[in-house]
Amino acid sequence: MEKTSSTIETSSEDSPLLEVRQVCKRYPGVLALDGVNLQLYHNELLAVIGENGAGKSTLMKILAGIQQPDEGDILLNNNSIELDSVQAAQKAGIALIHQELNLAGNLSIAANIFLGREFQTLGFMHLRSMEKEADKLLKRVGLNLSPRTLVDSLSVGQQQLVEIAKALAVNAHILIMDEPTSSLSQHETEKLFQVISELKASGVSIIYISHRLGEVYALADRVTVLRDGKSVGDLAKKEIDHDTMVRKMVGRDISQFYDRTPHPTGEVVLEARGIVTPSHPTQKLNLTLRSGEIVGLAGLVGAGRTELLRVLTGVDQPMSGSLSVHQKEVQFRHPRHSIDQGIMLVPEDRKDAGLVLAMNIRENLSLPGLRIHRIAKSLINWKVEKDTSTTMIDRLRIKTPAATQLAQFLSGGNQQKIVLGKWLALGPRILLLDEPTRGIDIGAKEEIYQLMDQLAKDGVAILFASSEMEEVIGMSDRVLVMHEGRLAGELPKEQLTEEKIMQLATGVKSSSST
Amino acid sequence: MKKVLGIFILLVVVMAFTASMQPQFMSAYNLQNVLKWTSLYGILGIGVAFVIITGGIDLSIGSVVGLSGAILPLMLTSYGWSIPAAIGLSLVISLAIGLLHGVLVTQLGLQSFVVTLCGLLVYRGVARWITGDATQGFGSEYDDLRWLATGKVALPGIEGFQFPVPFFILLAIALLAAFFLNLTIYGRYLLALGRNEQAARYSGIPTHWMILLAYVISALTAGLGGILFALEINSVQPSSQGNFYELYAIAAAVLGGCSLRGGEGSILGVILGTAILIVLKNAIIFLSIPSSLEFAIIGLVIILGVITDEIVKRWATYRRTVKQAKLLKS
Known part of the structure; x- marks a missing residue:
């Protein structure tokens, strides 16, 4: 839709390199993407911004073939493509650099770059030629290291550059970077920005996800804003400023x-x-x-x-x-x-440390309070447990058909409310x-x-x-x-x-x- | 609860089929026999269920059965200990074994599989060594004590059927276990930590103590089971007494709805699971199936049960997703 309205003078060609049309994705209890549109043009850096939970990660996973959309189309050079696996995305030239790096630390840089695609004859690897090839790629991303270096000995910033080299090794011409600077030092960030501009110059288009609006301002040719699973704005280079971005993100x-x-x-x-x-x-x-x-x-x-x-x-x-x-x-x-x-902690990872996903809302809410309300030193106080859950579901407006619903079937927001409710019940x-x-x-x-x-x-x-x-x-x-x-x-x-x-x-x- | 119903139906089907082929299967004598062995194995199954609920495993049960079953007659006949002292020693050793397992798993973070596998080897060796590998028994003495395993009690109002004494022991243990698991906060702690130990700890639950307790329960019931098996058999071969019993106990627990991933299990399910195993063993004899096929048939039934359970689970998840997708659309 609205292809005509998005003709922005960023690239040499008029039609987008990659286009996402009306993509929807559902998870149990939540509509993660609700008709998202996005265009990426040749040689451009498109920043995708949005608050936590706006759907950025889901969209990127779909583009990288990790997940499949429930509805909508993805077009590469105006041809509809099916990204039903990571291999399919790779074939289409799309590579995702994860926020959490996915390298095997106990292997060398070269081994990581060619993992799963080793040069080989009957299972015997051609180490020398892989190392030679890896060396070329490392030069391209500005890493002055031997391809034999173990990945474990690299800094996070260096590992990220290895990830980029790995993407280049499969001839990726669309690079998706998910919060690439979230764990980088100032120096490493600058180095990454330099690599990014060199990649752009060599014909790679980049989708860049970040929370840091300052970075977006400095790097982006264009910005697409997501909010609550919808694309709510496209900002051309001259429209990008801090306040506009925040207003679009927050609504x-x-x-x-x-x-x-x-x-x-x-x-x-x-x-x-x-x-x-x-x-x-x-x-x-x-x-x-x-x-x-x-x-x-x-x-x-x-x-x-x-x-x-x-x-x-x-x-x-x-x-x-x-x-x-x-x-x-x-x-x-x-x-x-x-x-x-x-003193109570709502932990970072609610699925690992905050909740027992396979237990229901009531049992989760009562877990830390069981020993406080126990009867005769050991028995569960069923009445207090029930009352607590009723009060908390009401007070925190936890959306659920019943208190006996398993926590795993709730949306992230409702899950987080349960973790908060656990503690609020104890004052x-x-x-x-x-x-x-x-x-x-x-x-x-x-x-x-x-x-x-x-x-x-x-x-x-x-x-x-x-x-x-x-x-x-x-x-x-x-x-x-x-x-x-x-x-x-x-x-x-x-x-x-x-x-x-x-x-x-x-x-x-x-x-x-x- | 649905799971328990499923196991119950399976048990009824196997029994009905066997009975229709061989009416003798339903004789009071045979049913008493089936009930006795179900009770003895069921005690082991209940114990190991606690460890399985924490997400661990106890492979040492068979060897603990052998060790505790060898110590009791050894102390009574060779060393002339009194009955309470000999039983006490068997149980104290079992308790110590459970504590050791629990400490190694919680404090050193060792995998329960490794710890209890080594236990299986060690306790078997100890049992053989202290007895000089000689068969242990009570001879014709200690009939009062042996009554605990071999005795039968007629209940008023029920004609023609006598309940084996181990059945009442199982009943007591099962009630205690079900009460603990379902009504106390500690039972809830076990179920919670079995599913997500970290979240349980963050909620202030003393997860290490609870896991330790589970290993103690498992070893203690194995020790008690060992005593009863020894009393029943009256001829304990230290090298083979209790061999593979851990696998029966684990199989019964899994068949009864425990997930080896932890956090799931019901006591009634474990007992029904045990009953299925015993009935199958019994049916193989009654139906004149070659006894060499015994293990194969038991294995097949268990895997079919687990497959059915998995299919039902996936179907439920699928239906839920479809339902939610519909809700979101509207």
Whole structure:
């Protein structure tokens, strides 16, 4: 549809190289894509942006042949194509660079590049010629390494370049990059951008997914915005600016979306002094949290945010340092110790750590509270369990036909509400949220923001880690930024900008305040 | 519950078929026999079900049956211990074995398959060594004690059928196990951690203690089962007593609806699963099928049961997806 309206003067040819028409994709309980349209032209870098859960990842998986659309067409050079497998996508010249890299660390660079397509005669590999070929590809992506190097010894940024080389090895001319900079340092990011512009010059078209609007502004020739599984806007180069992108992504004015009620903050409820996490044994962390405040925890993937939250709730043990809750020193050797102090964690991965997917909503909601309401030291209190689930389903507006529905059949947003409900039922004093809105729809997101605001107003202290800049800036009273395991700085509400956060997060500049 | 019903129907079908071919199968004497062996094996199955629910496995059961079954007569006849002391020793050793398994699995993070496979070898060796590989038995003494395994009790109001004593032992254990699994918070903990140990831990559940407990339960029921098997047989060969019993117990648990992935299982299902295995063994004799085919037939029935279960599950998932797609469209 509307092919005429999208004739933008970006490429030498008028018709798009790749076109997505009215693609729909359903998962149990959720419509992930709802009639998405997208055009990619020759030699262009198209940025696809959208909030968590807008459908970006699903769309990319479809283009890479990992998943198949329920409806809609995909056209390559105006010919309809069937991307029913990764091989089919490869044949069409499309390659996806995953956010989580998919390399075999115990093999060499060359072995990884040619994995599954080894040059061979009767099963015997031609190592020399593969290495020679790999060497050429590495030069193209600007990696000055021997093809025999083990992948495990490479940095994340280098591994990403190997992934790109691997895509080039199958003659990919459409490269999809999913959040490529989410775990890269400033230096590595710059290097990647350089490689990207060289690839473009050599005739590769790129679909670039990112949360970082600053990057999009710098790189993109055009922007397609997704919201709630629909494409809601196409921005030409000259239309790309921060505010327009945010408005399109969120669908309204941001001040309404991240609505905070002003209220005074209370006393210090949590204090960590010299905490050392097992993942970054050389860094000491100090932080305080006051009742009624919402503190954002920003940083790159791997900066140590999750590890910090895990130590604060007794999931992991700190190597050293001390914790006090309400001025009383505490030690958490197990999550139940922190729960007893009113400190509760909504973990990053709700399917792995937040929920028992094969249990129903009621059983999930009651799980941490069972021992508190038990009868005669051991029996399940069925009445409390039932009442809790009724209250929470109602309060959090969990959409389900019954409390006995298995958690696995709910949408991401409703699943996340169950994880929150587990803790709300126990009355948390300190709530730690790790990427609380990842992979959930925009409606549920807004409800979670409202809930955070309400809880803070009621005096709960909230510390939330997030990679989504808009959310961190919109919701936080102040932001702590982590870089390579240390707290690189703190920004008060008035100073919150994407640039300032990124500077601290990528280690460009370190603020002295903590 | 649907699963249990399915197993029950399978049991009835096998019994009805055998009875129609050989009416003697339904004689009181034979049914008492079937019930006795179902009870003895069922005790083992209930124990291993707890470990399977945590997502683990216990391969050492047969050897624990052999060890505890050898220790009891050895202590009574060769060392002249009193009955309570000898039974106590058998159970304490079983308990220690369970603790050891649990500690190795939870604290060292070893795989239960490896730990209990090594256990299977070690306990068998120990049983043979302490007895000098000599057959153990109670001779013609200890009839009162042997009554626990061989005795029969007539219930008032039921004519012509006597209940084997092990049936009542099974009943007590089953009630206790079902109560624990379904009504206590600890049973819920086991089901939750069997499906997602990490999520259970994040919810404040002491997952390590619960897993440890499961291995102790499995080893203890194996120890108790070992005592009863020894009392029943009265001639314990340390090198073979209990061989393969772990496989019967695991097969019964799986047939009874336990998933080896963990988190699923019902006590009634395990008992019905055991009953199917015993009835099949019995039917093979009654139908004059060559006994060399025994294992093959049992294996086939189990795999058919599991296949049916999987097909039913997939069908249910498929129907649910279709239903949801319709809901989303409208």
